[in-house]
Amino acid sequence: MMQTRAAVLYEAGKPVVIEEITLDAPRQGEILVRMEAAGVCHSDLHVRDGSLPEPMPIVLGHEGTGVIAEVGPGVTGFEVGDRVVLTWVPSCGQCYFCQRGQTHLCTTAGAMGVQGTLRDGTSRMHLGDKNLHHFLAVSCFSEYVVVPQEGAAKIPADVPMEVAAVLGCAVLTGVGAVERTAGVRPGESVAVIGCGGVGLNVIQAASLSGAYPIIAVDINPEKLKMAQSFGASHTINSREQEALREVRRITQLGVDWAFEVLGNPRTIEQAWSLIRAGGTAVVVGLAPRTSTITLPAFEFIIEKSIRGCFYGSSRFHADVPALLKRIQAGRMRIEGMVSHTAPLDELETAFERMRRGDGARTIIRFPSA
Ligand SMILES: [Zn+2]
Numbered sequence: 001m002m003q004t005r006a007a008v009l010y011e012a013g014k015p016v017v018i019e020e021i022t023l024d025a026p027r028q029g030e031i032l033v034r035m036e037a038a039g040v041c042h043s044d045l046h047v048r049d050g051s052l053p054e055p056m057p058i059v060l061g062h063e064g065t066g067v068i069a070e071v072g073p074g075v076t077g078f079e080v081g082d083r084v085v086l087t088w089v090p091s092c093g094q095c096y097f098c099q100r101g102q103t104h105l106c107t108t109a110g111a112m113g114v115q116g117t118l119r120d121g122t123s124r125m126h127l128g129d130k131n132l133h134h135f136l137a138v139s140c141f142s143e144y145v146v147v148p149q150e151g152a153a154k155i156p157a158d159v160p161m162e163v164a165a166v167l168g169c170a171v172l173t174g175v176g177a178v179e180r181t182a183g184v185r186p187g188e189s190v191a192v193i194g195c196g197g198v199g200l201n202v203i204q205a206a207s208l209s210g211a212y213p214i215i216a217v218d219i220n221p222e223k224l225k226m227a228q229s230f231g232a233s234h235t236i237n238s239r240e241q242e243a244l245r246e247v248r249r250i251t252q253l254g255v256d257w258a259f260e261v262l263g264n265p266r267t268i269e270q271a272w273s274l275i276r277a278g279g280t281a282v283v284v285g286l287a288p289r290t291s292t293i294t295l296p297a298f299e300f301i302i303e304k305s306i307r308g309c310f311y312g313s314s315r316f317h318a319d320v321p322a323l324l325k326r327i328q329a330g331r332m333r334i335e336g337m338v339s340h341t342a343p344l345d346e347l348e349t350a351f352e353r354m355r356r357g358d359g360a361r362t363i364i365r366f367p368s369a
């Protein structure tokens with residue numbers, strides 16, 4: 001048992017409070033990780049602001065890197081001192097989906113997320129006599145975390161912690177959406193609505209897949225500039241330009257693939273409008289739980305499709321080592337996706353920046369031990 005500093009959200013719509021919390025020692029199959037870097041993602045903001053209901057109180061944070069400080073009983077393949085990246089889908093390897101190779105849909109990991117606990121149904125985090133909930137079995141807005149061993153993968157010594165920090169959500173989701181969910185082919189046309197952390201990864205992966213044109217859509221000129229640097233061939237500022245008219249001007253028929261990376265019902269409908277006959281809208285963004293969309297049903301006759309995308313249909317333990325090799329070989333760029341770094345105490349400022357759509361991603365840096 002130890003004390004650690006963590007950002008506790010007591011109630012949606014209220015600011016997080018930095019507290020000294022009590023953290024239990026890792027149990028069977030769990031590891032204790034001293035965090036070094038954690039990305040601030042829209043899903044954290046959704047919980048903070050109330051559009052994604054979670055059990056409270058909770059410690060948010062679901063992408064990050066750190067160093068293993070202690071291994072629990074039954075842990076194999078990890079040692080104290082290992083540098084690791086965390087995942088919010090610690091797949092079990094046993095359930096229906098894991099056995100079919102769809103580890104991102106693991107029901108065991110899903111249950112941990114719903115209950116806000118670790119696998120045995122209990123929490124390792126406490127404040128006084130109160131239990132705190134885990135967020136997606138990660139909760140890395142905390143100096144130390146206890147996670148299941150399936151929720152971590154090793155990273156080599158020459159990959160900086162803040163580079164690897166975005167792997168666990170933004171990179172896996174964005175790259176996976178293109179390479180695993182969609183399977184974009186060379187020469188196909190792509191539109192990406194929303195050019196934040198995930199959107200930039202969609203753009204980079206589309207570019208590496210040989211897609212052309214790659215049309216970035218956003219309302220922030222700064223993000224559109226970043227989109228260009230990651231491979232967008234065209235940009236549309238949808239505050240000033242009519243996206244549908246511009247996409248038609250560039251592609252005549254519409255795009256083969258439209259990736260929606262905001263989780264906004266209106267832009268999901270917009271993604272549908274941007275695809276050609278036979279094209280597919282891929283919904284990567286997390287929409288508010290009760291929201292609905294309206295599509296012109298007649299257009300199914302021209303073989304337009306829409307499909308969901310969860311965590312880029314990724315397989316964490318296979319994809320992370322492959323992505324790390326591509327990054328190390330200079331075939332994939334992460335630098336430039338992180339727009340801000342901040343200490344844990346400035347988490348609320350990072351949320352505020354995100355609400356304004358300012359910058360691609362903030363990385364929380366923890367003091368090194
Ligand atoms: Zn995320």
Ligand SMILES: [Zn+2]
Nearest residue numbers: 092095098106
């Ligand atoms: Zn499973």
